[in-house]
């Protein structure tokens with residue numbers, strides 16, 4: 085029996101396209117933020133997003149963030165590190181949290197897109213996670 089790598093199997097089956105624009109990025113973050121509150125290890129970090137208005141505003145911020153990374157639009161003008169340092173001081177973010185966060189982020193991308201930009205957002209998420217880890221360990 086032929087054994088395919090799982091995300092590639094999904095990509096083949098659904099004939100997935102690459103991420104092209106903000107609408108595509110919105111789909112990823114929306115699907116991602118549906119998964120986070122269902123994860124037993126992560127849900128306590130994301131309780132404030134049970135409020136739909138707060139969630140919507142945050143999703144737009146995340147779209148700006150990824151739009152800037154992929155398409156150099158300058159849409160994201162904040163410091164993404166600070167909220168994580170504040171979060172860590174209230175509720176420590178540990179290795180298993182990063183692992184779970186990255187797994188769900190990768191899934192949200194792979195279930196919907198395939199291609200160079202899809203690979204870029206996944207690898208950037210991993211490298212940013214390393215920086216957040218490094219900075220939080222110093223607190």
Ligand code: HEM
Nearest residue numbers: 129130145146149162163164167177181182185209212213
């Ligand atoms: C276990 C790991 C992580 C947890 C628990 C976490 C949690 C959070 C939470 C709760 C917020 C909202 C903060 C607030 O509005 O007060 C946030 C914001 C954000 N996170 Fe994370 N995060 C994690 C990892 C990452 C990684 C790896 C990235 C990089 C791709 C990232 C990118 C962002 C961005 C861009 C924002 C918006 C910051 C802003 O408001 O300008 N996060 N995160």
